[in-house]
Amino acid sequence: YAVTEADAGSDPSGIATTAHRAGPGRWVLNGEKWFVTxxxxxxxxxVMAHAIDGGSRLPTLFAVPADAPGVEIIADVPFTHNYPHGHPTMRFTDVELTDADILGGLGNGDDLQRLxxxxxxxxxxxxxxxAMQRLIEESIDWAASxxxxxxxxxxxxxxxFPIADSAADAAAGRLLGLDVARLADEGADRKxxxxxxxxxxxxxxxAANRCADRSVQMFGGRGYMRTTAAERLWRELRVDRIWEGTSEIQRIIVLRSLxxxxVSAMLT
Ligand SMILES: Cc1cc2nc3c(=O)[nH]c(=O)nc-3n(C[C@H](O)[C@H](O)[C@H](O)COP(=O)(O)OP(=O)(O)OC[C@H]3O[C@@H](n4cnc5c(N)ncnc54)[C@H](O)[C@@H]3O)c2cc1C
Structure with a gap:
């Protein structure tokens, strides 16, 4: 899923990628996307792009075949975690697409992206x-032995005491996550x-990052070894505060929603 660009990260409204109408049912895509997991x-x-149709500039999602002419990976740097796949920077140069490649209709990109x-x-x-549950299990096993x-x-x-704090974090997070999942399942107000x-x-x-840091600490030197699960999770969980919108952006969304x-709708 490619929305982020060099100059459009936390504020995706600033994307510069365009798809110009090139005739009936035909589009030409140009742009560069970063961190494409x-x-x-x-x-x-x-790919999220502005579809340029006459005077209109419509946020639109396009399904772009990775082997289409004009699609290339221009950078593929290593990241902190060691996932088997990368997050390359991709360039799209005069990629020819059709109406059939549009997902969810012309101009509906922002709504789909919110979903x-x-x-x-x-x-x-x-x-x-x-991850929090695993960290607590590992910590208890270790600290008891x-x-x-x-x-x-x-x-x-x-x-x-830090293990108890982690357990409280995990239990509170679980309830909150289940509550949101229940609301989604019940078809509650999408906003x-x-x-x-x-x-x-x-x-x-x-919370998971707090738990991972506590676990690394209680494992002592072993917590810093790559053979320890706490070390791996400490490294891997860091990105969860960044991708799909940083914690700062989530706070902005929460505040706007409040x-x-x-307040009542957001807390009950
Ligand atoms: C491993 C990885 C995988 C990713 N995968 C994808 C992917 O598959 N597809 C995709 O499209 N993107 C992907 N991303 C991009 C990711 O969503 C962005 O990195 C993230 O949204 C932040 O954008 P940015 O990096 O441009 O940081 P910036 O937007 O430049 O932000 C820099 C800092 O400023 C803060 N900041 C920005 N605006 C505000 C504000 N208004 N108020 C307060 N603080 C603010 C941010 O919180 C952050 O701390 C991935 C990123 C990573 C690291």
Whole structure:
């Protein structure tokens, strides 16, 4: 899914990629997209572009075959996590498309993108909840079996209290995530679900990063070894505070939702 550009990250309204109408039912796509997750392996890239049709400039999603002439990867740098796929920068030069490549109708890109963000932010929250549970299980196992200073690590409050804090984070995040998923399943007001999905993504990603940092600390030197699950999660969870909208952007969405939908709608 390719929306981010060099000069349009947190504010995707600034994208410069265009698809000019080139005749009846035909379009020509030009632009450059950054951080295209799965970009090096996907067969189809969903590209957000301004469809230029006469005087109109319509935000539109195009399904672009990755092997179409004019599609190229121009950079594929390593990232902090070690996922098997990359997040390359892709360039689209005079890529020929047709009306059949338009997803969800001309000019409907922003609405579809909001739906995608809602779903993906909820998915990030869910992944973070799972990661927190794993971190707590690993921490308990370790702290119960390791003895230092004449006692189990678990019997030192400096170790056990952070585990309790992590458990509270995980339990609260789980309830919030399930609440948003329930609202989505019930077909609740999409704007409220959108705002609450941002709240869940914000809380769960920040909480999971707190949990990972606590776990690394209680594993001591082993927590810094790449053979330890806590180390891997500490590294991998960092991006959840950045992608699909940073924590700062989620806070802006939550605040706007509180103002527009009301405190009660957002908290109950
Ligand atoms: C591993 C990875 C995979 C990604 N995958 C994809 C993908 O598949 N498709 C895709 O389209 N994008 C993808 N992204 C892009 C990601 O969504 C953006 O990096 C993110 O939205 C932030 O945009 P930016 O990097 O341009 O940072 P910027 O927008 O430049 O932000 C820089 C800093 O300023 C802060 N900031 C910006 N605006 C405000 C504001 N109004 N108020 C307060 N603070 C603000 C941000 O929170 C951030 O801390 C991916 C990114 C990464 C790292």
């Amino acid at each position: 799965f970009g090096s392996t996907a067969q189809v890239i969903i 995608w963000f809602t779903e993906e932010r909820l998915a990030i929250a869910a992944r973070c909840i799972g 390791r003895e230092q200073g004449g006692a189990r690590l678990l019997d030192h409050q400096g170790i056990s 409220i679900v959108h705002g609450k999905a941002s709240m869940a993504k914000l809380f769960c990603s920040e 103002e527009r939908r009301g």
